Amino acid sequence: MADEPLVLGIETSCDETGVGVVRGTTLLADAVASSVDTHARFGGVVPEIASRAHLESMVPTIERALKEAGISARDLDGIAVTAGPGLAGALLVGVSAAKAYAYALNKPLYGVNHLASHICVDQLEHGPLPEPTMALLVSGGHSSLLLAPDITSDVRPLGATIDDAAGEAFDKIARVLHLGFPGGPVIDRLAKEGDPKAIAFPRGLSGSRDPAYDFSFSGLKTSVARWIEAKRAAGEDVPVRDVAASFQEAVVDVLTRKAVRACKDEGVDHLMIGGGVAANTRLRALAQERCERAGIRLRVPRPGLCTDNGAMVAALGAEMVARNRPASDWELSADSSLPVTEPHMPGAHSHTHDHDHVHEISKDNLYS
């Protein structure tokens, strides 16, 4: 299917410099340079360190992705970039690079939404998204339930965390347990050897009068920390594996229960899970179990596509091209708090002119 749009996507919203290349729903390259090791000693992502690393890695990562994809930049049908939400300074490096690249190659530019990209990436794994798609996005920065009738133009938030993101809770508990940063992978690993029923930690916002689709992990975090402190204060050993398993169970129980309920309420017969926490093995297993029981088809991309990457941005960009969505213009700026209801940032003139905005703005100043 050579006529499917060939798109390069750039992602720099947090600490990964990601550049991906896709053709339609086929992944051709996914190059990532991460600065996570530099952040580890600070126990969290340091924005200025992330931005500096993006600048260093940007061009080499673009070149690596093109090489990996085995394509010429001339053949691209568009350049997509995460315009938000994310760290402002970090986003700006990617947006500036994408603009320069699109301009130099005379290709349309698509500033897209990071959250919508997390959903769209599953097209690379499981083919075109059903419409509507129900998506549970969980990472260190976000925890949301989204209903997407059209991933390029219509994404509706059903619920979100009212305090910490799920991934943040993993990081915090890992810190209390002295397990280092990031917390997700190590808790997942230790939890496999622990008993998830050992300690009954609270399930936030799970009462009958609580909001059906919102999440809260702050109370759970406090409760786990108190439990650990009480053990330490009593001079007893902390059963790290049981704590990890019980904490993790509390998180994934609420996430999957609410997601399945949203599917049932909305009459959607499949569920997509994305974001860094979607790499959690227990979340995947419990979601699978509950979806099967409810007759819902579960779609979770492989872990490498769940964490932030450029392929997901390229996937959404390709969909923008395929559906003739208006491109962004050269004034495109990063928007650190871009709402999920805006899957992309079309140019200011795109509503009144339906011809190619690149030529409109630049007239004959590009490659012809």
Next chain:
Amino acid sequence: MLLLAVDTATPAVTVALHDGTSVVAETGQVDARRHGELLLPAVDRVLAEAGVKLDAVTGVVVGVGPGPYTGLRVGLVTAATFGSALSVPVHGLCTLDGLAYAARRGGLEGPFAVATDARRKEVYWARYEDGETSGEPAVDRPADITEQLAGLPVVGAGALLYPEAFPDPRGPEHVSAGALASLAAERLAAGAALLPPQPLYLRRPDAQVPKNYKVVTPK
């Protein structure tokens, strides 16, 4: 030769084209908070004014600072990406050198200094003697360098900001990509080395170490 020069290390977003002999076109805007939005349209304007396309450019020149980081990176990543997309070399120049070059062209003679706003009540600065820098650019509080620079004219917005520390301020206030391009063209013609297109931050990143885990159990 056709050089495209950009600088975003200061509040000025400035772009110029230079054909090896003179500046062909130049544009700029002073807005400390919108470098990301303004740069590409400025490039587009300059090319339109000169009536050429980007692929005619044979090299890119970029001001490497020193400058406040977020804006500085816009110019650097744009220059690097153009270089990669067009397969042309990207040359770095110290932004303060651009200001010094413009000041000398404007008739300033003898030794002088250049200072730009480093925010946080500091300036980025360097000394110039016969048009050459004497020493590396640095970042300091104005009061701490007043003595060293006593009697010297000081060029740039950093001087205007702190009249008590720098009583003899001179123009230009802002760097121009035209000056940067002219300086690069001269150095390239003379076979002199330019800088790699890498940022001069002069400060370590503010590593905001998250607060230590707070004990939540009441004592």
